[in-house]
Structure formats: C-alpha cells, structure tokens
Amino acid sequence: MRWKNRPPGSNWGDFGLDDQLGRVNLIQAEQVLKGAAEIRAGRSFCLSLPLDLPGGNLLNPRRHPPRLEPTYRDGKPVLNFPMARIDKDSIDVVSDDQVLISLQYSTQWDSLAHVGARFDADGDGHEELVYYNGYRADHDVKGPMQYGEHGEETACGCDGRNLSFAGALGIENMAVHGMQGRGVLVDLARHFGEQRKLIGFDELQEVMHADGVEIEAGDFLVLRTGFAEVVTRMAGDPDPEVLHHSCSVLNGRDARLLEWISDSGIAAICADNYAVEAYPAAEAHGRKSILPLHHHCLFKLGIPLGELWYLPELASWLHDNGRNRFMLTAPPLRLPGAVGSPVTPIATV
Incomplete structure (x- = not known):
C-alpha cells in the first residue's frame, strides 16, 4: 500500500487504492445522459482560446507560445x-x-500529477513528496532531477524515455475516461464585471442563488470571470499588470469555499482565468500551500482544473435563453505521462 495516512479531508482510497481519476470517477453514464438531455437547440460553442494566446511569456516565464x-x-x-x-x-x-508547445500555455487541463505536496503518507514521521492517492515523486512521477524534501538536488530520476514522465496520474487517464458530461455555468463576470474580486463561499452562493444555478455531484463547474476576454482584447501582447488586477478569482484560503467544493461532488472546475484561484493566495501563517485551491482539488480530492477557457458566447446564449446547463465535451490529449494538456472544449446546447 502506498500510504498509511491520508490528508485530512481527502478522499484517497475512496475510489480504490490504485485510483488515478479522483472525482472524475463520478462522470459515468448517468452524467453523460444528463449532459445529452441539455441538447435542445443543436448549437455548439468552442470554449478554447487560440492556442497562441495569451502571448509571450510574461504571465509565466516557464511557458512559451507554441x-x-x-x-x-x-x-x-x-x-x-x-x-x-x-x-x-x-x-x-x-x-x-x-x-x-507548452502543454499548459493556453486553454488547458491540469492533471492530478500537476500539484502534489510534502506529506507524511507513510506515517513514519517523515514527509515524502506525494501526489493524489499517495503516488510518489521520482517513483510514479519522474523527472530529470530528483529533489529532496527541502528542494535539494540529487540524482536523475527519469526513465530514459522522456525527461519527465507521469507513470501515474498522467493526463491520458482523463482522455481515456472521456471528460464528457453536464457543464454548469456560473457567470461571475455578469455580476461583478472585470474588477478584481476575491470570490469565496458567500460570493459564489450569492451569484448561484441570483441566477438559479444548481450543482449536482458529477457536474463540471464552469466559471466565467471575463479574464479570457481581457486576454483576447490584448491580441497576443498581454499586460501582466492589468491582468493581475482584473476579474474575479476564487479565494483558495476560504475554508467554507473549500468545504463546499468537497461536499458538492463536482467532478472538475473549469475557469476562464489563469490558475482558477488567486495567486499569490491571501497571506497565511505557518506551513501552507501557496496554491491552496490546487492543493485541495488536485492533491486531496482528485478534482482536475481547467484554465483559460473562453466562455463569452456560451454565457451570452445561456443568459438569453434562461439556462445555465449544457453538454460539455472536453477530453485532453491522450499523451501518456503528461501532467497537463491543451484542450478544445465544446459546449452543446
């Protein structure tokens, strides 16, 4: 067994000791049929940015345009x-x-191998570098360099096939499963405009109540903040200062929001902004995750995150027709070992 301890509030082992899908397991035939039942007009919307946006690498110096x-x-x-x-x-x-291509440069999925944590999964008093369901750095997720508990460098951990390779939790697991079901849109931009605003439990519930949005287990939660629209207007020449102070972002430090994500049963969170949550997160004392919502979703619950989706046309159509649900088809690339993937999501209404 890979772990004796599981993180508080996690679902490790609930879908099986060798599970690599997390809450994506909730997207089964019933959810696909619920999504299909939302197809009434026979109209489809592409939810991807052009993959050369946002442009440049000022938003993230590690990621470059294709x-x-x-x-x-x-x-x-x-x-x-x-x-x-x-x-x-x-x-x-x-x-x-x-x-x-940088696989997470533009419209993308994060796999469950994208963010892990230092955690004592063995119960021996020493922390390991682990991912969802106890999968281990350097054993299951390998790279050209091994890092110790505090970031010190040691010998190469790659397997010779690739310089990095997620032997477990890779994006191909989501591709094989299909990532097709019912999407539910929460239109934060319609309520808050393009002002920078932290969205916690109260703000999210306020918008959902006002728009009559109901979320059920196995749904894709889709959040429109307007960020991708600001990116698009910049036409490949992004202004990081403007973008870092634009549009709504989830507050990953809001414990009630994280609790709601746990209790809601949502299978994935898809947003049109960069990172879904505020980065850097609000200040916190002591040992902490700098990406607390990523930690909660990817590491603890196995909830994949979609980023930089393009939602204005879908949002406008749904609003005009008094709806917020749709069929969503969004498989990533079936690229074995990748920790993220471009995606061209399609919403059908």
Missing part, C-alpha cells in the same frame, strides 16, 4: 512540397507540420 514549423524530408521543409521531387510523375503537393 512554435509551429514544417516537418522535413531530406533536409527540406514539407510545406507546399511537390511530390514530384520524389516521383517525377506525381501531381501531389503536401504540407506537414509539427509543434513545440
């Missing part, structure tokens, strides 16, 4: 490539490309 280029044959770019170079009688012209 670099698209041709593949090559005999050192020549295969773009408008006349196959007569291969067979003089061929009439074909071929284009073929490839991309170098």
Whole structure:
C-alpha cells in the first residue's frame, strides 16, 4: 500500500487504492445522459482560446507560445512540397507540420500529477513528496532531477524515455475516461464585471442563488470571470499588470469555499482565468500551500482544473435563453505521462 495516512479531508482510497481519476470517477453514464438531455437547440460553442494566446511569456516565464514549423524530408521543409521531387510523375503537393508547445500555455487541463505536496503518507514521521492517492515523486512521477524534501538536488530520476514522465496520474487517464458530461455555468463576470474580486463561499452562493444555478455531484463547474476576454482584447501582447488586477478569482484560503467544493461532488472546475484561484493566495501563517485551491482539488480530492477557457458566447446564449446547463465535451490529449494538456472544449446546447 502506498500510504498509511491520508490528508485530512481527502478522499484517497475512496475510489480504490490504485485510483488515478479522483472525482472524475463520478462522470459515468448517468452524467453523460444528463449532459445529452441539455441538447435542445443543436448549437455548439468552442470554449478554447487560440492556442497562441495569451502571448509571450510574461504571465509565466516557464511557458512559451507554441512554435509551429514544417516537418522535413531530406533536409527540406514539407510545406507546399511537390511530390514530384520524389516521383517525377506525381501531381501531389503536401504540407506537414509539427509543434513545440507548452502543454499548459493556453486553454488547458491540469492533471492530478500537476500539484502534489510534502506529506507524511507513510506515517513514519517523515514527509515524502506525494501526489493524489499517495503516488510518489521520482517513483510514479519522474523527472530529470530528483529533489529532496527541502528542494535539494540529487540524482536523475527519469526513465530514459522522456525527461519527465507521469507513470501515474498522467493526463491520458482523463482522455481515456472521456471528460464528457453536464457543464454548469456560473457567470461571475455578469455580476461583478472585470474588477478584481476575491470570490469565496458567500460570493459564489450569492451569484448561484441570483441566477438559479444548481450543482449536482458529477457536474463540471464552469466559471466565467471575463479574464479570457481581457486576454483576447490584448491580441497576443498581454499586460501582466492589468491582468493581475482584473476579474474575479476564487479565494483558495476560504475554508467554507473549500468545504463546499468537497461536499458538492463536482467532478472538475473549469475557469476562464489563469490558475482558477488567486495567486499569490491571501497571506497565511505557518506551513501552507501557496496554491491552496490546487492543493485541495488536485492533491486531496482528485478534482482536475481547467484554465483559460473562453466562455463569452456560451454565457451570452445561456443568459438569453434562461439556462445555465449544457453538454460539455472536453477530453485532453491522450499523451501518456503528461501532467497537463491543451484542450478544445465544446459546449452543446
């Protein structure tokens, strides 16, 4: 068994000792049928930004825009490539490309291998670097460098196939499951505009009550803050100072909000902003997570997070038609070992 202790308030083991899906397990046939029942108009909405937005790397210096280029044959770019170079009688012209992409640069899913914690899962008084359901850094989630409990560097932990590799909790688990069911929109932007506002339990419930929003176990909670719309208006040249002070963000330090997430049974949280929660989070004393909502959702409960989704057209249509529920189809890439993935979510109403 990977763990003897589980974090307080977590659901480790509830879906099985080897579970790698967390609350995504709640998205079963019944939830798919609930989503399908929301299809009445036969209209679909793309919920993805163009994957070259937000633009640059000022929002996160580690993540860069995708670099698209041709593949090559005999050192020549295969773009408008006349196959007569291969067979003089061929009439074909071929284009073929490839991309170098930061998987969490734009519209994305976080897998359960994205954020873990230092936690004494063994019950021996020493903390390990662990992820949801007790999966271990360097054993299940490997990289080119091993880090000790306090960040010290030790020997390489990669397996030779890739420089990083989530042998457990990788994004492919979500892809195989399907990530299709009922989405429920909470339109924070309609109530609070584009002002920077911390959203805790009280504010979320206020908006849900005003708009008649009801959430059930297994639903995708979808939050519109307006952030992606601000990003879009910047047209690939983002102003970090403006963005860091724009739109609603969940308050990951609000204990009542975290408790509601636990009790609600939601299978995933999808938002149009960067990180879903306020970063940096509100000040807290003592040992803490700097991403408390990520810690609660990814590490404790196995709730994947979607970020930088694009929601204005869907939100407008739902408002005009007095609705807040829809069919959501949002599988990530089936890329074994990845800890995140671009996604092109589709809402159907």
